[in-house]
Amino acid sequence: AQSVTQLGSHVSVSEGALVLLRCNYSSSVPPYLFWYVQYPNQGLQLLLKYTTGATLVKGINGFEAEFKKSETSFHLTKPSAHMSDAAEYFCAVSDRPGGSYIPTFGRGTSLIVHP
């Protein structure tokens, strides 16, 4: 069964600092991986996704993530945090071969940005 672990329920950075949100997955087959962002009292929006091909994936709002098969990781980064980046971030994996490919979500990481 697939699973997703997001290290750190809260990450705090200063405005302009590097953002690093960690995601590790377990999967018996090559997975499809996603990062979503959620602002308060709203639904989730897709930031980026990895399917096949290039392991460095660029998303919206300056975010990017790198798929590292050897480390079973898909960490999300942004070179310079902005106050508007403060939100909840979810990593998701989808990999049920022959099945329904229903994504499994991590528990989320709340990004706090200080002025």
Next chain:
Amino acid sequence: DGGITQSPKYLFRKEGQNVTLSCEQNLNHDAMYWYRQDPGQGLRLIYYSQIVNDFQKGDIAEGYSVSREKKESFPLTVTSAQKNPTAFYLCASSMVGSNSPLHFGNGTRLTVT
């Protein structure tokens, strides 16, 4: 604009009452999903449907029921059997396929007292 509409945004009910949450999409997606979100627990799958008139239980289906009579609509009923129904409920849709991302509605916050 295409999207997913959940209504109402806030819902209050007394314990012991059934309540139905609405979810409508105009994205022409075959698959629809219901998730429950509680603080610190991420999203947990309640039910999903990949085709009209068919749906499958997710990880926490007990105390919930759904129907899929139309492609556009996937209502969720929270029954009195659900032990702890107060939560934020999210509906999503997608094309069927492993690399298809989910499109989410803005959620319904249900409070049962």
